[in-house]
Amino acid sequence: MVNKISTSVFLNPHINKEGKSKLYIQVLIDRKTKRYPLEIFIYPKDFCRKTKKVKGADKDRINRIILREINRINDIYLELRELGEPINFETFENKYFDKAQVSLRDIIKLHCEKLPYSRFLRYSTLENKLKALFGDDITINEINLTKIQEFDRSLKGLANNTVWDNHKDLKALINTAIRLGLYKHENPYKNFKTKYVQTMRTFLTADELALIEEKVDTFPDVVKKIANVFLFQCYTGLRYSDVAALKWENIRNNFIIIQTEKTNEIVNIPIVNKAQAILDKQTNSNDKIFSIPSNQKYNHYLKLVALYAGIDKNLTSHVARHTFATISIELGIPIEIISKLLGHKDLSTTKIYTKILNPVLSEYMKKWDK
Numbered sequence: 001m002v003n004k005i006s007t008s009v010f011l012n013p014h015i016n017k018e019g020k021s022k023l024y025i026q027v028l029i030d031r032k033t034k035r036y037p038l039e040i041f042i043y044p045k046d047f048c049r050k051t052k053k054v055k056g057a058d059k060d061r062i063n064r065i066i067l068r069e070i071n072r073i074n075d076i077y078l079e080l081r082e083l084g085e086p087i088n089f090e091t092f093e094n095k096y097f098d099k100a101q102v103s104l105r106d107i108i109k110l111h112c113e114k115l116p117y118s119r120f121l122r123y124s125t126l127e128n129k130l131k132a133l134f135g136d137d138i139t140i141n142e143i144n145l146t147k148i149q150e151f152d153r154s155l156k157g158l159a160n161n162t163v164w165d166n167h168k169d170l171k172a173l174i175n176t177a178i179r180l181g182l183y184k185h186e187n188p189y190k191n192f193k194t195k196y197v198q199t200m201r202t203f204l205t206a207d208e209l210a211l212i213e214e215k216v217d218t219f220p221d222v223v224k225k226i227a228n229v230f231l232f233q234c235y236t237g238l239r240y241s242d243v244a245a246l247k248w249e250n251i252r253n254n255f256i257i258i259q260t261e262k263t264n265e266i267v268n269i270p271i272v273n274k275a276q277a278i279l280d281k282q283t284n285s286n287d288k289i290f291s292i293p294s295n296q297k298y299n300h301y302l303k304l305v306a307l308y309a310g311i312d313k314n315l316t317s318h319v320a321r322h323t324f325a326t327i328s329i330e331l332g333i334p335i336e337i338i339s340k341l342l343g344h345k346d347l348s349t350t351k352i353y354t355k356i357l358n359p360v361l362s363e364y365m366k367k368w369d370k
Helices: 059-083 089-096 104-111 117-134 145-154 160-179 206-218 221-236 240-245 273-281 295-309 317-330 335-342 347-369
Strands: 005-011 021-029 032-042 255-259 266-270
Touching (some): 021 089, 032 089, 032 104, 059 089, 104 160, 117 160, 206 295, 206 317, 221 240, 221 317, 240 295, 295 317
Antiparallel strands (some): 005 021, 021 032
16 A cells, blocks of 8 residues: 655644744654644734635735645655655655755754744854855755864854854754754764863852842933843843743743743743832833843843942843852752753753852851951
8 A cells, every 4th residue: 555645734832932833844644744844933823723824914925835845745745656666754855855955944944843933043043154154055965074174263263162052053953964864974073072161150149139139229210120120030040031021921820930932941930029029010011021122232231230239240131040040059949949940951050050159158168267
């Protein structure tokens, strides 16, 4: 019996911070299903689950793209049948992805299938760097050891861990291509190593945090507004992306319940009294709790917060999260609980903060010598 290939359109239930979901072509072969992402995001209300078609202002263009993709899959099925080849996902994907010509964008779409939209944007930034260096038509199979070394040289001047991050992302794409059988070489990263250097993370001590709390009402209005968001981050451990997307519907029974943008983890954060006091001051008429600028502008205003508070540290949105973790450890909250509150997938990530505290503890112990 010859297997058939059936197709349908699938809308990912995950909604990004813009309120949109990703469209996929769903393929069924021999009672097994795989989904192949389209580079299309739509509002869920614009998808008809009965007809599997898109509604809304851009419906004609999007439905044409979907139809073209379905027709291509049907053509592959007819070709396999005419050639007498077995019809399974291996033979289908050999045709669907021309291994020699698999683009970076194809691999990024496959790699980011179950990741938040923010990660897709991150890999798209990497794609732009590689295209600027090697040309717009660069394919995943053209990225060999020589090109990785050239890419590394192009990153010269950046911080060590920024270079490491770039290589980590490129290595992840190559690993995905290898796993899917779309990369025809040995993994070039076997012969190219980068090293992550553990750096001291900036955080506020309890005394420094108290300085902001005491002086915040004396700050100019725009700085005070940013300072309150920063304090809220310090009390909850939320990342910038999550506090910027936070809605009133995420507040339930004195808990913040949110799916994090970065890791897609569901976190449940108890709202302490200080955090509740900040929530009580918010008067936004829309569904988002805080109205804050871009991360870059937010960090700019945080420099003013440090200036007005008299704190000699470079404040950023990350500092709030680090402050939450380190003060929580000082308060004796178990590391496993802190890890869950931060939405860390790996406990070792949270344990970094115990190392950060060692120099601070040493400073406190010096008081014995006075």
